[in-house]
Structures are given as C-alpha cells and as structure tokens.
Amino acid sequence: MYVSHQTSRSSRPRSPVGQRACLIGLLAGLLSASVTQAETAQFEPVADNWISSCSTGCTANNGGMEELRVRSAWWGPQSSREPKNFRSVLAFDVSSFALPAGNISQATLNLYYYGYSQTDPAGRTYEVRRLTNSWDELYSTWQACDNFDTPDPLYWDSYDAGLPGYQPGGGDFDGTVYASEIVPATAGQWMSWDITTLVREWVEGSCDNLGVILQDGAEIESDPGGGTVSRLAKFRSREFGDSAFHPYLEIVFEDDADQDQDGVPDCVDQCPGVDDAIFGPECEAAIPTTSEWGLLVLSLLLLTAGKVYFGGARSRATLPW
Secondary structure: OOOOHHHHHHHOOOOHHHHHHHHHHHHHHHHOOOOOOOEEEEEOOOEEEEEEOOOOOOOOOOOOOOEEEEEEEEEOOHHHOEEOOEEEEEEOOOOOOOOOHHHEEEEEEEEEEEEEEEEOOOOOEEEEEEEOOOOOOOOOOOOEOOOOOOOOOOEOOOEOOOOHHHOOEOOOEOOOOOEEEEOOOOOOEEEEEEOHHHHHHHHHOOOOOOOEEEEEOOOOOOOOOOOOEEEEEEEEOOOOOOHHHOOEEEEEEOOOOOOOOOOOOOOOOOOOOOOHHHHOOHHHHOOOOHHHHHHHHHHHHHHHHHHHHHHHHHHHHOOOO
16 A cells, blocks of 8 residues: 655655656646546446235336335235335446445445335335345346246245245345435435445455345334335336436545556655656655645736736836827
C-alpha cells in the first residue's frame, strides 16, 4: 500500500526546481481534471424476478413482468389460508469493474418503490441477502432455481419458509443480512440498500456473484390470528418501459489513475502531473497549502487588476481629448 509523503513534508527544504516542477505538475493536473474525486459507476440488473410461496404460484415464473414484489401475507379462504410471501431476486454483472475492492467507498442497491396492494407496508423492514445458487430469470420460481418445465427441475437446495407442500423453496441464500431498509410512508420514491460489503466481496472474489434476494424481514409463516393480512410492496423491474425507473447498482469509487506513470496513484500523488522519480521528493515538499494557494490566487487577481487599471490609465493619458 502506498503511503503519502505528506507526513514528513515539513522536514524537506523547498528547492526552486522542485517548486517549479510541482507547480507545473499541479497546473497540468488541474487542466486535465486529474484532481482526484469520487467517481460513480451504475449497473442495471442482467436478470430480475419475483417468486411466490403460495400453492397456486410456487411454480409460476414472473421474470418477464414490469414489476418486482415483496410481500408478507397470510391469505386465502378461511379453510385454506397459507403463507403467501413474495421475494425478489436480482443479478448484476460487475465483472467490468476492474479496480481493487478497496477502491470502493460505497455500493447501493436501488429500487423504485411505486406502489402497494392490500395493506400499506410502510414501516416494514426489507432485507438483502446474498444468493448462493445460480438461477434463471425466465424459469426460476419459488420451488426451482432453473427450468421447472423439465422432467428433472433444478430445485433450490434450501428450505426456508412455506408449508411442506411448497418446499424446497424461496431461494438459496446466505443467512447474513447485508443491508436492511424501512419501507417509507409514501410510495413514488427510490429505496436504497447499502451493500458495500457484499459488492467488495464480489469484486475481490471471496464469494460468488450470484445476485441478491430481497424479502420482508418478518415474513408470516403461520396463522397470526385475526384473519387475513397482506402487505405487498411493488417495485419497477428492468422490463419496465421507462429505463429511468429500472433497478440499478451504484458503486462509488476512487480511481487509481496514474497520470505521470510514476507508480504513485493520483489519489495520493501530491504532484500527479510530474514524475516523482525524476524530480524527487522536493515536489511533494513544495506543495502549497490551502492558505498559500489562496494568497497565490489573490496575488494573481490583484496583479491582473493592477495591469488593467494602470494600463487603462496610461492609455487615457495619451488621448488628445
């Protein structure tokens, strides 16, 4: 890991060569927008779907719908009520992100919450977990992660929620809750989950990137008493007609660009436009402080204003009228 030279800058003499080189490098860096700032990359899902635990929907695929659903429910006729929970699964391809995981400062999963059905889910906590099995957008269901229409469907391995008749089901996922978010009081807004830790794990390769599953943190698994209950939130999916409302993964990161190719990343290089190997540490030692930059800019402004004023005065003095 590179350590900045700033810690010992006060002990180094400022040489004229170093000062000139550093100023040239800093100006070149400013002109080429090399001042390090956080950058952002966004990824739309390559697959998304929602799956249902109910007996009439546990083999249905919803991957082509324009919405994703999350629900916690005890539903149906009185004689045959059952858990009817919905979960959403999403997959993102971040293989094009070529920087180290340590460069990621934040990663958020973003879904547009556009409405609800039955009881308002406001105040419910929705959790994000890591999927541990591959799945197909157009074939996955509550029971199967892949083609359920084949003679030997690929079932999810895990048994989580649902009555015995619907198991196995609901997705194979790690028990760790990577992020949770409370459903807001009103629909028509974005919801975001901070999954920085998970995305870093994907990028560094410590776990397979098989996507995420979004579910109610307190799904109903048995009769809660008091009759039926259903809290259903609806989100836009990647199939929705307006891409402005598609789900997306946003990664905020620092680039390791090395403009002067001296082996010191611009994000820690005090003179990103000048090769430190040529000009030596004097370059770092000659960096003007914030107050010094302020004085320099003020001096340039006063100098320019003086030239304009006195130049104008001289011009007026030579005029015949």
